[in-house]
Amino acid sequence: MSNLEKAILCMVDVFEQYATKDDKKHQLSSAELADLMNKELAGPEFKGKVDTDVIDEAISKLDKNHDGETNFREFSMFLATLARGYYRATKKGKGNKGKPAKPE
Secondary structure (H helix, E strand, C coil), X not given: CCHHHHHHHHHHHHHHHHHCCCCCCCCECHHHHHHHHHHHCCCCCCCCCCCHHHXXXXXXHHCCCCCCCEXXXXXXXXXXXXXXXXXXXXXXXXXXXXXXXXXX
């Protein structure tokens, strides 16, 4: 299996692991999302590599339909925002041509 295939399967597995803790099996409640972030973003590879502003921005943009929960579409957008933040932090902004990061 390729790394990309593993990443996709892992993304789905993580969502399902946390979303299935209550009656709504296809949504992350705010408590489930907080639990996921506390447990899954605690390793040294990630901690301190993405500015907390990026995480806060990602969370604020999550709930597109304003229902107070995170569906898989919203979750995948959240992960993409975190990945961009991690990339920028670890590459020291390479590819940005010296421009400050703008909200996406």
